[in-house]
Amino acid sequence: MNQTVYFKYFVLLSLFIGLPIEAKLLKPSKDGEKKEILLINGKRRLYYPVETKGLTYSVDGPTRLEFISRYPVLKNKNKSNPFSYRIIVDNKDTIMVNHRYKVQKSIKSVQHPKHKYTYSGNYFINLGIGRHKVVIIPEKRQKYPVLMRVLLKEFGIVGKKKKILQPMIHQNSLKLKVGENEVSYYECTSKYPLTIEARGEKTLRILSRLQFSDAMGQEESYRIKVKEKNKIIGTYYFNSERSPNSHIIERLDMVPGKWRTCEIRVPKGSHQYTIEVPDRHKTVLTRFMLY
DSSP states (O other), X not given: OOOOOSOTTOOOSSTTEEEEEEEEEOOOSBSXXXXXXXXXXXXXXXXXXXXXTOEEEEEEEEEEEEEEEEOEESSOOSSOEEEEEEEEETTTEEEEEEEEEOBOTTOEESSOTTOEXXXXXXXXXXEEEEEEEEEEEEOTTOSSOEEEEEEEEEEEEOOSOOEEEOOSSOSOEEEEEETTEEEEEEEEOSSSOEEEXXXXXXXXXXXXXXXXXXXXXXXXXXXXXXEETTEEEEEEEEEEEBOTTEEETTOTTSEEBOOEEEEEEEEEEEEEEEXXXXXXXXXXXXXXXXX
């Protein structure tokens, strides 16, 4: 299974481009006839059940997709409910998404008023330039279909007002030589996650580079997971290749990958986010920008 999401063909014009600024609900281009309307915080939200045939979307990139999913629960038990689905991009790359959430008691369904529904599981992928086919298929072991809404977030221009954040605790700070400049990055591994404190309302951009060893190929995938306390904000999949014009000053036997980015919205107030690398034996170099 190739768990890769598609920064490979995604070219950013400059350091200040790449913030998803508008969200649009996508309608399936195939097998989206059935719908379910949930009442959430007084608003009607349209979801599509992921049934046997799945849901198919046609998407033009570059763009970012957010997959918002909930699981129906017929008995109101005070426990976490696991649910899963698969994302297939361009008929070749498959991503398995697993969630586990408790029931959000305030949610009501127009069609099924006696049903309960979990808190939302949110998942993100970025797509490169061109047209893409995105298919969501269910896991056969599940008793009920997952409810899904997919948001498209177009990329816009980011202003120049930005603040570079340092992790509250970190294992290693490394200098990268990028062209004529030296840039600080912070090492993040499965054993040593990073914690960032950010105050909103703003956007936190995470810039990352995979650290390549001699044993790794020219191209590799990696993941970054962002959490606030026990809530997973998102898991981001990247595909990167060795950078030909940068190197790690303190580790000349290692090669940094080309940089990749993801962004999260920081609500009003102070927040602490944990950044993790789920893949063992992979090191990701990170830096953080708030604007």
